[in-house]
Amino acid sequence: MSVRSQSRLALAALSALALSAVQPSSAADQPDPAADARAFRNYFTNKFPNVKLEDFVNGPYALNEDMRRQWEEKEQFPPYEFSLETGKELFAKPFKSGKTYADCFPHQGIGIRQNYPYFDEKEGKVITLELALNRCREANGETPISYTGEDMAALTAYMAFTSRGKPFDIKIPDDRRALQAYQNGKRYFYARRGQLNFSCATCHVQNPGQRMRAEVLAPALGILNALPIYRSEWGGMGTVSRRFTTCNSQIRGVPLEPQAEEYRDLEYYLSYVSNGLPVSGPGARP
Amino acid sequence: MTSMNSKAHMRISLYLPVALLVMGGTVPVSAAGSETEFRAAYAAAEAAENEAGRLRNRWTVTEAALAEAKKAADKGDFDQAIASAREAEALAKASIFQATSEKDAWKNLEIR
Numbered sequence: 587m588s589v590r591s592q593s594r595l596a597l598a599a600l601s602a603l604a605l606s607a608v609q610p611s612s613a614a615d616q617p618d619p620a621a622d623a624r625a626f627r628n629y630f631t632n633k634f635p636n637v638k639l640e641d642f643v644n645g646p647y648a649l650n651e652d653m654r655r656q657w658e659e660k661e662q663f664p665p666y667e668f669s670l671e672t673g674k675e676l677f678a679k680p681f682k683s684g685k686t687y688a689d690c691f692p693h694q695g696i697g698i699r700q701n702y703p704y705f706d707e708k709e710g711k712v713i714t715l716e717l718a719l720n721r722c723r724e725a726n727g728e729t730p731i732s733y734t735g736e737d738m739a740a741l742t743a744y745m746a747f748t749s750r751g752k753p754f755d756i757k758i759p760d761d762r763r764a765l766q767a768y769q770n771g772k773r774y775f776y777a778r779r780g781q782l783n784f785s786c787a788t789c790h791v792q793n794p795g796q797r798m799r800a801e802v803l804a805p806a807l808g809i810l811n812a813l814p815i816y817r818s819e820w821g822g823m824g825t826v827s828r829r830f831t832t833c834n835s836q837i838r839g840v841p842l843e844p845q846a847e848e849y850r851d852l853e854y855y856l857s858y859v860s861n862g863l864p865v866s867g868p869g870a871r872p
Numbered sequence: 873m874t875s876m877n878s879k880a881h882m883r884i885s886l887y888l889p890v891a892l893l894v895m896g897g898t899v900p901v902s903a904a905g906s907e908t909e910f911r912a913a914y915a916a917a918e919a920a921e922n923e924a925g926r927l928r929n930r931w932t933v934t935e936a937a938l939a940e941a942k943k944a945a946d947k948g949d950f951d952q953a954i955a956s957a958r959e960a961e962a963l964a965k966a967s968i969f970q971a972t973s974e975k976d977a978w979k980n981l982e983i984r
Contacts (some may be wrong), residue, residue, distance in 0.1 A: 622983075687946045692907045776978040778970060781931045781963070840930035847927065 617769045619758050619858055626859040630807040634795070643811035643866040645804035649795040653802060657870065666743055666816040666868040669823045671747030681726035687741070690722035695734070699742075699749035699865050703854050704757065705764040712767050712850040715742055716827055733844035734831060736862065739814045739823035739868075746814065746867030754811060756858040771855025774848050775806075779838030786852075801872065808860045810853065812869030820872065827851055827868060906950035913957035914941055920964035931970035933961040 629716050639647045647654040664670035677687050688694040702715040719741055720730040731737045736812035778785045814825050830849045842848055924930045941956035
């Protein structure tokens with residue numbers, strides 16, 4: 587091939603590349619949360635045809651018979667019971683203002699876990715239950731509590747317990763920013779990070795039911811419905827924030843600050859694709 | 873004898889400056905040179921890690937290597953400090969590459 591014809595070929599290739607780059611993005615690139623949720627659910631129900639849909643909220647216990655038997659026995663004296671009691675007390679304890687957490691939430695905060703996180707159109711951001719609890723404290727002159735600490739776990743455990751069995755009902759309003767938050771959460775879920783080059787999906791989409799050292803990995807479908815959780819590995823309770831940050835450090839990534847926008851969007855995405863599955867928190871995991 | 877002396881003198885006059893130059897280059901200036909080299913290596917690593925931070929994709933191992941570099945430098949072990957700083961820079965650059973390539977590559981894992 588002559589130099590001239592090589593240059594022509596290269597030019598043609600470049601032009602084709604440039605053309606493809608300016609073509610409008612296809613419909614497939616546009617976020618379609620409802621289609622995503624259907625595909626997400628189908629993926630797991632096809633992968634585990636013997637698991638009932640509502641059972642996915644029980645994580646590894648839905649996939650492993652031996653673990654399930656042990657868990658059912660443990661549930662007679664669940665390890666999150668003390669936290670639940672603490673959460674109930676904290677929830678009812680008045681702030682300096684005389685108000686309580688109940689005054690900050692619809693239905694006095696009872697039976698509402700399934701509606702969190704939600705997209706606040708006024709603020710243009712995702713509001714999680716943990717964030718709402720701390721905002722409630724601040725609005726009443728109290729200092730915020732740690733997002734990864736025992737008190738936050740106790741409060742969310744109590745609120746989840748009052749909502750048990752209610753199907754997740756996360757809404758994406760007709761707002762470009764809400765759709766963007768959803769899409770950002772989806773990207774965070776699938777993007778690889780950390781020195782181990784893992785994404786959330788590496789464990790919870792590609793390998794649920796498989797062992798990672800001593801752990802049996804939970805499916806992503808319904809994974810947040812069981813939170814907060816008591817983990818034997820932690821020797822205590824853990825919030826959604828604790829779960830996200832420890833997942834990041836386990837793959838040798840520096841966790842973001844708890845309740846960073848990325849984590850809030852991730853929670854929004856993961857909760858939305860689990861819509862219809864019941865709240866089962868607080869949960870217990872090995 | 874005289875000629876031998878002059879030969880020896882010539883050798884000395886030839887080799888001594890070279891020997892001094894080599895010694896000077898490796899012994900007393902060496903420590904200062906190492907510290908300078910460490911500072912440059914650390915600054916490069918820190919700059920890369922800051923970029924990884926801007927991309928919200930820092931790695932724990934990079935942070936550990938940076939801390940190790942600083943610790944070694946505080947002890948005056950500049951060889952170790954430089955090695956750790958260079959390791960940190962390589963790790964930080966890998967995390968930047970990861971963050972950049974994942975801007976699109978995440979779609980390959982998506983359930984559709």
